[in-house]
Amino acid sequence: MRIAQVAPLYEAVPPRLYGGTERVVAHLTDALVDLGHEVTLFAAADARTDARLVAVRDQPIRLDPASLKSDLAAHLSLLHEVRRRAREFDVIHFHVDMLHFPMFEDCAAHTLTTLHGRLDLKDLAETYRRWPHYPLVSISDHQRHPLRFANWLGTVYHGMPRRLYPFSPQADGGYLAFLGRISPEKRPDRAIAIAIDAGMPLKIAAKVDNADRDYFHDVIEPLLDHPLVEFLGEIGDREKPAFLGGATALLFPIDWPEPFGLVMIEAMACGTPVVAWRCGSVPEVVDDGVSGRVVDSHAEAVAAVAEVAGYDRRAVRAVFERRYSAEAMARSYEALYARLLPETAQPLPLLAPAAVAANQPMA
Numbered sequence: 001m002r003i004a005q006v007a008p009l010y011e012a013v014p015p016r017l018y019g020g021t022e023r024v025v026a027h028l029t030d031a032l033v034d035l036g037h038e039v040t041l042f043a044a045a046d047a048r049t050d051a052r053l054v055a056v057r058d059q060p061i062r063l064d065p066a067s068l069k070s071d072l073a074a075h076l077s078l079l080h081e082v083r084r085r086a087r088e089f090d091v092i093h094f095h096v097d098m099l100h101f102p103m104f105e106d107c108a109a110h111t112l113t114t115l116h117g118r119l120d121l122k123d124l125a126e127t128y129r130r131w132p133h134y135p136l137v138s139i140s141d142h143q144r145h146p147l148r149f150a151n152w153l154g155t156v157y158h159g160m161p162r163r164l165y166p167f168s169p170q171a172d173g174g175y176l177a178f179l180g181r182i183s184p185e186k187r188p189d190r191a192i193a194i195a196i197d198a199g200m201p202l203k204i205a206a207k208v209d210n211a212d213r214d215y216f217h218d219v220i221e222p223l224l225d226h227p228l229v230e231f232l233g234e235i236g237d238r239e240k241p242a243f244l245g246g247a248t249a250l251l252f253p254i255d256w257p258e259p260f261g262l263v264m265i266e267a268m269a270c271g272t273p274v275v276a277w278r279c280g281s282v283p284e285v286v287d288d289g290v291s292g293r294v295v296d297s298h299a300e301a302v303a304a305v306a307e308v309a310g311y312d313r314r315a316v317r318a319v320f321e322r323r324y325s326a327e328a329m330a331r332s333y334e335a336l337y338a339r340l341l342p343e344t345a346q347p348l349p350l351l352a353p354a355a356v357a358a359n360q361p362m363a
Helices: 021-034 071-084 105-110 124-130 142-147 188-198 210-225 240-245 262-269 298-308 313-323 326-340
Strands: 002-006 038-044 052-057 091-094 111-114 136-138 152-155 175-181 202-207 229-231 247-252 274-277 292-295
Touching: 002 021, 002 071, 021 038, 021 326, 038 071, 052 071, 091 105, 091 326, 105 111, 111 326, 124 142, 152 326, 175 188, 175 240, 175 262, 188 202, 188 210, 188 229, 188 247, 188 298, 202 240, 210 229, 240 247, 240 262, 247 262, 247 298, 262 274, 262 313, 274 298, 292 298
Parallel strands: 002 038, 002 091, 038 052, 091 111, 111 136, 136 152, 175 202, 175 247, 202 229, 247 274, 274 292
Antiparallel strands: none
């Protein structure tokens, strides 16, 4: 198949540091190339990819030193270039939310749109009712709940290359890990409290966005003085395998409807179990009692730290291999692409979501 992958322009593909969507696009693109497809990636110029690259901006927006820049203008230029070349592809796979909807209505049936964010925002329902003919993919079944009526073609869980994060048979570091972003919904304060009450060191590797600087200074920074807590700042793929592989467990004490939670499978790839709050996609991603524990309270989380320390890390890695490899993700998308081609086209469901066979059905 001739497949276009359309990435957002905020981060590099894959990101140098923090970033989820662009990282998934990078892994999917390369895995599709490995499966023998002709793939073109539309992204910023510094993308690292096995596909053909169409560079639509000189660099990612977040790391661009220019003081004045327009992310909207950059993405409109991106979509213009995709639109200009649309006839070159059998399928155009968008990862830019719904921004392309007004521009591709005449060929919507040959597009696929993966929604990477939360869907319970005001105005979203009206938008998806206005453009019901775009086939959509969720990254967890839970993510769909606010838009059950939408044109869901399938659910495809994120995946990563098997070799990217090597397996660590032992947690040599003897610490708990928190990885991602400092923000109220990620609850680093919960992670700190859990580690202290569990009597274990906590290492925090996280970025601080400008929007969260007040929260960091007012709420989190005072907690960093505890002798068990160490703040490392933002890290990238090069540092993450050692950081996650040396941890006894990853703490994922979120307080929002997480659409997926890529860091959970990054930990599993290293063999590191996850202690995660029962929110959003967590019960789908964590095999409770095998790759980690799904908890509902601080007391349960503290108890779970001691429990998962004795887990078989090979079994944790096996969950990753079976469910979250880049190849598994690519084959699930491959099956959805086939349904969009004229010779295999089927009526797309408007009310009854159809899950990809390789993924768990929606409850």
